[in-house]
Amino acid sequence: MTTNTLDIPGYKAGTWVLDPAHSEVGFSVRHMMISKVRGSFGVKSATLTAPENPLEATLTAQVDATSLDTKDAGRDEHLRSADFFDVATYPTIDFTSTGVRVENGDMFVDGDLTIRDVTKPVTFEVDFGGFGSDPWGNYKAGATAKAVINREDFGLTWNAALETGGVLVGKDVTIELDLQGAHQG
Template identity: 45%
Template structure:
């Protein structure tokens, strides 16, 4: 089988997340700078080799003070750990979609995660490029990677939720 290489189309992709704020609303954010190398056997994504990284300094929640706090040692500690990385260990077909498992590294801590991945199929764009779509969702607990900062609320509860909901929309381009 021939190896097919893919890259992320950054103009049609988003590496997003949501976290509860004050126990009742979500704050959304994303990483604006990221890269990936993806290799498949022909156009079959099962058992694809996927390596991904995002620059922590590119985090954006539409609030400069909050973004700077997230980059600080209270959270991601971007000065010491400038990248978030993910290396897939398996991509398994589940019906029409996939389940992606791999090692997620943040703040020098690596943990295995398994996330559902919705496969949108293959399509040629108007310029003849073959594209594939993947939507990766799921949840992680930020404390598993040492992102422990929080503040108690006067009425009970905490300022920042532990659960992080992932919403990763990827449009891949065949190289």
């Protein structure tokens, strides 16, 4: 069942701006078919425009692809190269929402994700954390979100076959967001 309106206690209409010091974009992908490699990106910007009905909110976000960090300098350099993200040509990853919906009590944000100048629809399942005021009087909101994409859909097709069968890098990438934003009025 899809809901057309949403009542969230503490919700404030207006503009919300991401707090990069309290936000992270993480990812994980299968490595050698037996384990996962995890990494993160820095968020350049994100703005949520929130009308009275939260289901009509819009979000734009930009991730700094050059900030990629998997805790291995050699792997990071390879991921930044033209084999993967080609950050010299495509320094950002962009997201623009196309809708917010609630189904069976779960919240989803649909949108267009752009990596390497390839735009595809993606859906994030959102776990809303709530609202609160910090000691300096800033009104904040927090949420986590998760989506799974096929990296090859975005032109990230490099791989290597393994002698034991399978490939070095899995196709499915799990994106996990930890976000905190401040109400700007």
